[in-house]
Amino acid sequence: MVKSTSMALAVLIGLSAVSAHAQDVPTLTIYTYDGFAAEWGPGPQLSAAFEPVCGCKLTWVAADSSIGTLRRVQLEGATTEADLIVGLDTAIAGEARATGLFADHGLTLDKLALPEAWTDAQFVPFDYSHFAFMYDTDRTATPPKSFEELIAMPEDFKIVVQDPRSATPGLGLVLWIKAAYGNRASEIWAGLKPRILTVTREWSESYSLFLDGEADMALSYTTSPAYHIIEDKDETIKAALFEEGHYPQIEVAGILKSSDQQELAKQFLAWFASPEGQKIIPTTNWMFPVVDLGADLNPAFAGLPQPGKTLQLSDEDILANSSAWIDEMLAAVQ
Numbered sequence: 001m002v003k004s005t006s007m008a009l010a011v012l013i014g015l016s017a018v019s020a021h022a023q024d025v026p027t028l029t030i031y032t033y034d035g036f037a038a039e040w041g042p043g044p045q046l047s048a049a050f051e052p053v054c055g056c057k058l059t060w061v062a063a064d065s066s067i068g069t070l071r072r073v074q075l076e077g078a079t080t081e082a083d084l085i086v087g088l089d090t091a092i093a094g095e096a097r098a099t100g101l102f103a104d105h106g107l108t109l110d111k112l113a114l115p116e117a118w119t120d121a122q123f124v125p126f127d128y129s130h131f132a133f134m135y136d137t138d139r140t141a142t143p144p145k146s147f148e149e150l151i152a153m154p155e156d157f158k159i160v161v162q163d164p165r166s167a168t169p170g171l172g173l174v175l176w177i178k179a180a181y182g183n184r185a186s187e188i189w190a191g192l193k194p195r196i197l198t199v200t201r202e203w204s205e206s207y208s209l210f211l212d213g214e215a216d217m218a219l220s221y222t223t224s225p226a227y228h229i230i231e232d233k234d235e236t237i238k239a240a241l242f243e244e245g246h247y248p249q250i251e252v253a254g255i256l257k258s259s260d261q262q263e264l265a266k267q268f269l270a271w272f273a274s275p276e277g278q279k280i281i282p283t284t285n286w287m288f289p290v291v292d293l294g295a296d297l298n299p300a301f302a303g304l305p306q307p308g309k310t311l312q313l314s315d316e317d318i319l320a321n322s323s324a325w326i327d328e329m330l331a332a333v334q
Helices: 002-024 042-054 066-079 093-098 147-151 168-195 203-211 224-231 262-272 315-333
Strands: 027-033 057-063 084-089 123-136 159-162 196-200 217-221 237-240 248-255
Touching: 027 066, 027 262, 042 057, 042 262, 057 066, 066 084, 066 168, 084 093, 084 262, 093 123, 093 315, 123 168, 123 203, 123 224, 123 262, 147 168, 159 168, 159 203, 168 196, 168 217, 168 248, 168 315, 196 203, 203 217, 217 237, 224 237, 248 262
Parallel strands: 027 057, 027 084, 159 196, 159 217
Antiparallel strands: 084 248, 123 217, 123 237, 123 248
């Protein structure tokens, strides 16, 4: 009986020690989009690589889109459990900044390799690409080289795009056309209407339609062919490069002011923007890293054709006008 009691006490003490140790491990709660947190996305690999470095735990909380993560934090306000958001982009960074919910990151980001200089005090970039329409060389031998050529394609030539209210590529297309054509944007949208097979809520829906042969082109990224080259050993999926230039998507992460893990969050962002964190991105999120990885970058990415011109709009212009530009697009295509 004495032995049993002693054993029981030892077990209880051991369990208490384990519990206390678990409580001592700091946790970073990160809101992101579902593809980022998925088992095949960057989230699990980032956790496996960073947790031994920080002695902490990363908890990923996924929404259906990056826009969805921002909306959730806006609803929760200062009571949010999130320490960080990973997966906003420069199209909605101005709106996110205007909420007043994000803290300055305080990091020196002087080794970045991006299409444009980076000076943002609140958001740290972690990947980028340009929006582009994908085509299959087995089905489309000669792709359009501009929006105007796309509009002039045969009547049965169809594209699929995403809703700018729910999907960042959809919003990116709105910004791309506005940056390229300015006041002619509504004219371009009206010309595209007969070509648009459907407007899907999310990227995955429209890309599946394209891969299934339901549409001739789908809005995606200039880096999308790398996935097919590496995973499918297929080099027939390519990005059509347009003469007017392309609009970039730069994905970013930001720390919430309400977080009680400010220093740990900064440590994660600094590590994430380093070569150690960045080498995980290309073949999990299928975007370019924001630093030069040299030989650590898969050659499939290095060989991708890239736009000759990167188009730009200011945060202030996007914040002030994006709602009207979205309405302009919807009125033209619906």
